[in-house]
Amino acid sequence: MEGIIKMEYIKQLKRSLKQYVGNNALCINGNFYTYRELAIAVSNIRNTLTIATQRQDKLIGLVTNDDLQTYASILALWLEGKAYVPINPEVPLERNLQVLSLTEATYVLDSSIASVYTDYTVLNPTVTDEVEIYVEPAVIDENDIAYILFTSGTTGQPKGVPITFSNVQALVTAIDDEPSFNLQASDRCLQMFELTFDFSVVAYLFPLLAGACFYTIPKGAIKYFYIFKLISEQKLTVLTMVPSIINYLRPYFSEINAPHVRYCSFGGGALHSDIAKEWSTCLPNSKIFNYYGPTEFTVYSGFYEYIPNSATKAYNGVIAIGTPQKNTSYLLVDQKNEEVAVGVTGELCLAGPQITNGYWKNKAKNTQSFFTRLESGVSVRYYKTGDLCIKDDEGDFLYVGRVDFQVKIRGYRVELAEIEFHARVKSDHKVAMVALAITNHLGNAELGLAIASDPFDTTTIFEHMRTQMPPYMIPMHTVFVKEFPHSINGKIDRKALKKYFDIHKD
């Protein structure tokens, strides 16, 4: 029984479902659903799960449609002590099947009219009114998985990051401990993220814990304008976004005035101080936070509060990531995993209760990315983020860059090697192909593919890539460069190669 007591956040979810019955919980495509409606949906899905699955069936596939049933499925799974394995219907089927097969899930919760997961036992989270509300949590083992997310991997195979119930609890505890961020039942919050993206967890979970309402973005909507529409028409009070949103909205800042916004949290990419300053004038009453954290450390590990018209810490124009949150430790190391001095660039490593137990069935990667260190006689396990940082003499951490070829595209982590792998594998032209992140005139990273050849028809290459990777991983620009520029030591000079991309047209 101890497990239940420890999972305070699950109990809080139960309390929200019982306490805020008349409040709106979600707004999807203009339709509001109350906590009562959510509780009914959750109870229905729990019935379905109880009838169809066994206690030992812990990992359940979840097709991430934008509807009440999908969100209710997450809560139903958690109340049953099970994990969701989100699969995005817009991602190629082949990749989703790979994810399901890696997790050995046999059940898929799918609210689609016709499910494509015919080799699996599809559970339809249909909702009928005739159900007794049942939101009492089952006995939950805190070491069980709450969700597994897959991110881009270098070998063409996605990497799974399992997050346990106790990891999520540690995140909730840390955020609750932060006095400058406090959601209320009256808050109206933006949930702009696809559920396969870990940032979505904070965007739906924190509003639900507070009895507040979150607003989603319909699939197929033009995200940037839909977000603005929600902010201005629904008078949102809490925004959680990736920086690329404001980069694209920047030309229209003079038309945005949202005094009702209380909090605006950024994460999932570098936030530049110049644009943050301009954006802050659109939100005159809002606190602005720059959050940092990798999927492997349960969404957030720390933050820096951006205060307009005050001295802002930044490195190369990128706002500092500040200090670690409660129970989290930051450590900067050199290539031998030894701590570097204050003011020296090192790889940021994270320790604390939010750390994942390791990549899903990937021993090689786990050896690379995690290490233990003896601190005051105790062995502490660290995750190596691949992010380079500097710690200043006041203890704030400044983001410097990446150690490898991973880039962020609209908040999603992308391994350039994975794109190159899929570009080359089916091509008749056995020539060098290099994927690059190019910064456009708005400051956003866009993917380019450079091919070392005379021009040829790339239709089959792109058709293949589209069957293997989600849309954000498909290069938007292609150039043919007969001879790739090389650096003195013979490596392809990626920096010089970027200059071949003409995306600075204005």
Added chain:
Amino acid sequence: MNREEIVPKVKEAFVTVLEHENFELLDTTTANDVDGWESITHMMIISEVEKKFDIKFKLMDLMNMDNVGDLLDTIVAELTTK
């Protein structure tokens, strides 16, 4: 400039951004009908159209733009108030 004159230039903007011509621009055409037309490319198309016609859209108009017909109407309106 009337709608008929506008369409070819708008099409050029789409082709520049999407790098293909496998689409028709009817009033009822939406992002769902055209390969590659999604949130990001939409922003690029908008910026391309603004450059081509030397106009600047208002956020209010962009927010309520649901199909190509709305886009054309907005361009006409912007051109007449220029």
